[in-house]
Amino acid sequence: MTATITTRPLSSSSDSLLRFAMRADATLCAGMGLLVSIAADPLSRLSGLSSTSEWIAGAALVAYGVGLYVLAAVPAIRRVGGGIIAANVVFASATLAVLAAGVLPLTGLGVAMMLATVASTLGFAYLQYLGVRRLA
Numbered sequence: 001m002t003a004t005i006t007t008r009p010l011s012s013s014s015d016s017l018l019r020f021a022m023r024a025d026a027t028l029c030a031g032m033g034l035l036v037s038i039a040a041d042p043l044s045r046l047s048g049l050s051s052t053s054e055w056i057a058g059a060a061l062v063a064y065g066v067g068l069y070v071l072a073a074v075p076a077i078r079r080v081g082g083g084i085i086a087a088n089v090v091f092a093s094a095t096l097a098v099l100a101a102g103v104l105p106l107t108g109l110g111v112a113m114m115l116a117t118v119a120s121t122l123g124f125a126y127l128q129y130l131g132v133r134r135l136a
Contacts, residue, residue, distance in 0.1 A: 018131025
């Protein structure tokens with residue numbers, strides 16, 4: 001018995017940018033989450049947060065990265081991509097609101113790390129937005 005499998009080349013796929021952006025976001029989140037979880041104690045001295053808070057944030061990033069990587073493989077990628085874009089924008093907005101309110105005991109370096117996280121999140125949201133637009 002012979003089976004023939006036909007696949008499209010990646011370059012002709014209209015959803016490849018969105019899937020790439022989601023997988024890159026997932027990889028960066030999971031990787032940073034592992035680093036933050038492993039180095040929670042030294043990071044807590046630099047950022048001003050407790051080491052438990054750092055570990056929880058790292059574990060949450062790992063879980064988000066794994067979940068996002070799984071979601072990047074679903075067939076209805078446009079709908080999922082729109083939801084991920086919205087989640088990224090909400091996260092960035094909430095983070096900026098927390099920074100503006102000054103409710104966390106962050107050091108100057110802690111604020112800089114949070115702003116870098118916001119910039120990265122919004123950068124991936126924009127790349128994912130371009131991927132969703134390509135599907136329209």
